[in-house]
Amino acid sequence: MPLYLVNNDEIGVNDLPKERRALIMLFGGTGDLATRKLYPALFNLYKKGNLRDHFAVIGTARNKINDAEFQELVAKSVAKESDDKKLIANFASHFYYEAHDVTDVKHYSVLREKADELDKKYDLQGNRVFYISMAPNFFGTVAKNLKTQNLLTENGEFNRLVIEKPFGRDYESAKQLNDELSASFDENQIFRIDHYLGKEMIQNIEAIRFGNTIFEALWNNRYIDNIQITLAEDLGVEERAGYYDNSGALRDMVQNHIMQIVSLLAMEQPVAFKDVDIRSEKVKALRSLRVYDVVEASANFVRGQYGSDNSNKSYREEDGVPADSNTETFVAGKLLFDNYRWSGTPFYIRTGKKLAGKFTRVDVVFKKPLVDIFAFPQSGSTPLNDNVLTIFVEPNQGFSLRVNAKNNEQGFHTEPVDLEYMEDQKNTPQPYERLIHDVLKGDGTNFSSWPEVASAWKFVDQIRRVWDIQQPNFPNYIPGSMGPVAADELLARDHRQWVYKINR
Numbered sequence: 001m002p003l004y005l006v007n008n009d010e011i012g013v014n015d016l017p018k019e020r021r022a023l024i025m026l027f028g029g030t031g032d033l034a035t036r037k038l039y040p041a042l043f044n045l046y047k048k049g050n051l052r053d054h055f056a057v058i059g060t061a062r063n064k065i066n067d068a069e070f071q072e073l074v075a076k077s078v079a080k081e082s083d084d085k086k087l088i089a090n091f092a093s094h095f096y097y098e099a100h101d102v103t104d105v106k107h108y109s110v111l112r113e114k115a116d117e118l119d120k121k122y123d124l125q126g127n128r129v130f131y132i133s134m135a136p137n138f139f140g141t142v143a144k145n146l147k148t149q150n151l152l153t154e155n156g157e158f159n160r161l162v163i164e165k166p167f168g169r170d171y172e173s174a175k176q177l178n179d180e181l182s183a184s185f186d187e188n189q190i191f192r193i194d195h196y197l198g199k200e201m202i203q204n205i206e207a208i209r210f211g212n213t214i215f216e217a218l219w220n221n222r223y224i225d226n227i228q229i230t231l232a233e234d235l236g237v238e239e240r241a242g243y244y245d246n247s248g249a250l251r252d253m254v255q256n257h258i259m260q261i262v263s264l265l266a267m268e269q270p271v272a273f274k275d276v277d278i279r280s281e282k283v284k285a286l287r288s289l290r291v292y293d294v295v296e297a298s299a300n301f302v303r304g305q306y307g308s309d310n311s312n313k314s315y316r317e318e319d320g321v322p323a324d325s326n327t328e329t330f331v332a333g334k335l336l337f338d339n340y341r342w343s344g345t346p347f348y349i350r351t352g353k354k355l356a357g358k359f360t361r362v363d364v365v366f367k368k369p370l371v372d373i374f375a376f377p378q379s380g381s382t383p384l385n386d387n388v389l390t391i392f393v394e395p396n397q398g399f400s401l402r403v404n405a406k407n408n409e410q411g412f413h414t415e416p417v418d419l420e421y422m423e424d425q426k427n428t429p430q431p432y433e434r435l436i437h438d439v440l441k442g443d444g445t446n447f448s449s450w451p452e453v454a455s456a457w458k459f460v461d462q463i464r465r466v467w468d469i470q471q472p473n474f475p476n477y478i479p480g481s482m483g484p485v486a487a488d489e490l491l492a493r494d495h496r497q498w499v500y501k502i503n504r
C-alpha cells in the first residue's frame with residue numbers, strides 16, 4: 001500500500017483525509033485578511049491532506065505583481081505554520097495572480113482563461129469557489145460579472161460564492177445585496193462567513209445541548225432562569241476607526257456574531273444534524289424573537305462609549321473619529337422570545353471595546369430549587385448559589401458547571417463547586433480552516449442563511465431607529481471596566497446580576 005507523509009507521520013492512502021478538488025478564486029488576494037487568515041487556513045488544510053495535488057488558487061487585486069511575487073507573499077504568510085520549506089514551496093506553487101479591476105467587464109475574460117487553464121492543469125473537474133474578500137459594495141458587481149462572463153462552470157460538481165461581513169448595514173441594504181447575489185447564485189451556493197461560527201466552543205453548543213439529556217431536558221423556561229452572552233474586547237478601535245464609526249457595536253457585533261450565538265442557544269432540536277435542518281430551526285427561533293417598540297427598546301437596550309483615563313484616549317480622541325461622534329462602542333440588551341420553550345426567560349447580551357479583558361463566554365443560569373431546605377434561620381447556612389453552565393469560547397476553550405456541595409467544615413454549610421473541562425487548544429483547527437473546509441465540502445451548517453440575516457436585521461434595525469432619535473450621554477464608561485453602570489442596572493431591575501463581573 002502506498003505511504004504518504006502527513007505531519008511527518010507515515011500513513012496509508014486509505015487513512016488520508018478526503019481530498020477536495022477545487023479552483024479558489026480570491027478577490028482581494030493581497031489584502032490583510034488573505035495574508036493573516038486565509039492562506040494559513042488553506043496551508044493547514046494542505047498539511048492535513050484535505051488539499052493535495054488537485055487544487056489551485058487565483059489571487060486578484062489591483063496590485064501589479066507577477067506569479068512569483070504572489071507566491072512569495074503566500075509563502076511568507078504561512079511561514080510560522082511550518083519549518084518545512086519544501087512543503088511551503090510546493091503549497092505556494094499552486095497560487096497564481098492576475099491584476100484585476102472588478103468593475104471592468106473585460107478583465108473577467110482574462111480570469112476565465114486562466115481558470116480554464118488551471119482546471120485542466122490540476123484536473124479540478126470544474127469545481128470553483130469564488131471568495132470575495134473586499135468591501136461589500138463590490139459583492140453584487142463581482143457576482144453579476146462572474147455569471148454574465150461565464151466563469152461559472154456547468155461541467156463541475158459545484159460553484160460556490162463566499163462573502164465576508166458586513167452583509168448590509170440595515171435590512172433594506174442587506175435585502176438589496178441579497179437580491180443582487182441571488183440573480184447569479186442560488187441560496188445553497190452562497191456562504192456568508194461569520195468566523196465566530198468556526199470557533200470550537202460555538203460549534204460545541206449543539207453537542208452540549210443535544211448530546212446530553214442532563215442539559216436538553218432542562219433547556220427551557222421551567223429550569224433556566226436566564227442566559228448571558230458576553231463578547232468583550234480590551235482594545236479600542238485601533239486602525240478600524242473609519243469603518244467602525246459608520247458601524248458601531250450594534251451593527252459590528254450584535255447583528256451577526258451575537259445573534260448567531262443566540263439562535264444556537266434558543267433553537268429547537270433539529271430533525272437531523274444537517275445544515276438544512278439546523279438552519280431551519282435557527283430561523284424559527286429568530287422569528288420568535290420579540291421585536292421591540294420604542295418604549296421597549298429604550299428600556300431593554302443600553303449603549304455606551306468609552307472615555308479616557310490616565311493611559312487611554314477616549315473614543316472621540318481616536319485618530320479618524322469625529323470629536324462629537326455618538327457611535328456606540330458598547331451594547332447591552334435583554335432579548336425575549338415569544339415561544340413555548342423560552343417565554344419569560346431573558347437572554348442578556350453585552351459586547352464592547354476597552355473592557356476588562358478580551359474574552360467570549362456564555363453563562364446559562366439555572367433556577368434555584370423552589371425550597372432551599374438549607375437556608376432556614378436556625379441552620380445558619382448561606383443561601384444556595386445558582387447552578388451555572390459556563391461555555392468558555394475564548395481565549396480559553398471549555399466549559400464548567402457550577403453546583404452546590406457541602407464544604408468540609410464543622411456543621412452543615414454549602415458552597416459552590418465548579419466541575420470543569422478545558423480543551424487542549426494545540427491541535428484545534430482555527431475558525432477559517434474549519435469554515436473553508438466546510439465550503440469545500442458544501443456544508444452550510446456554520447454559515448448564515450439569508451432568512452437568519454433578515455430576521456437579525458429586522459430586530460437590530462428597531463434598536464437603531466430608537467437610538468437615532470435619542471441623544472446619548474457619552475462617554476459613559478472607563479477603559480478596563482465592564483461597560484456603563486446602566487448595563488448592571490438593566491439586570492438589577494429584574495433582580496439579577498451578571499455572572500462575570502468585576503469590582504469597580
